[in-house]
Amino acid sequence: AQTVTQSQPEMSVQEAETVTLSCTYDTSESNYYLFWYKQPPSRQMILVIRQEAYKQQNATENRFSVNFQKAAKSFSLKISDSQLGDTAMYFCENTMSNYKLTFGKGTLLTVNP
């Protein structure tokens, strides 16, 4: 079965510092898609970043970047210059080529002033 593991249930970081959230997944396919979503206290889920497995270049989106290690099946999210508004639950998600998708359990990130 397809699995996505986020090993850090909770993390905290000081404002303006950098934090990395881990995600590992298990797939036998070579082509798939990976996503990070954030869910702030307002509850709405918002896309943070997307990575296509066949692209070697790590995706970046402003202060958010990923470290995609295909061989290790690792997809960590780095948040630079953390802001109070980054406080949220972060979910890692894997979509396979057959459109099966799986979310991780989430990491609750708190940014402290």
Added chain:
Amino acid sequence: DAGVIQSPRHEVTEMGQEVTLRCKPISGHNSLFWYRQTMMRGLELLIYFNNNVPIDDSGMPEDRFSAKMPNASFSTLKIQPSEPRDSAVYFCASSLDARQPQHFGDGTRLSIL
């Protein structure tokens, strides 16, 4: 773009009653997803439609749950009869296709007494 619209935002009802949750996806999106989120189980994919056809309903917990998508602009998730353990936040999301980022609605907080 109005985003994904879910109704109602909150629903409180007694066990045994029928509950119907509604979703209007973003116009032009071909994929629609229903999720359930609880503290205990996290975010669970219930069912996924592509071009109005159910593709994967393996996450539907039991026969009391049913989902329909009669046209490209409307979907319902029905629970009949409802039970207290169905209490959760139910999200609807849509995307251009399953490999593209999902856009989530604000969710329906369902409480079964």
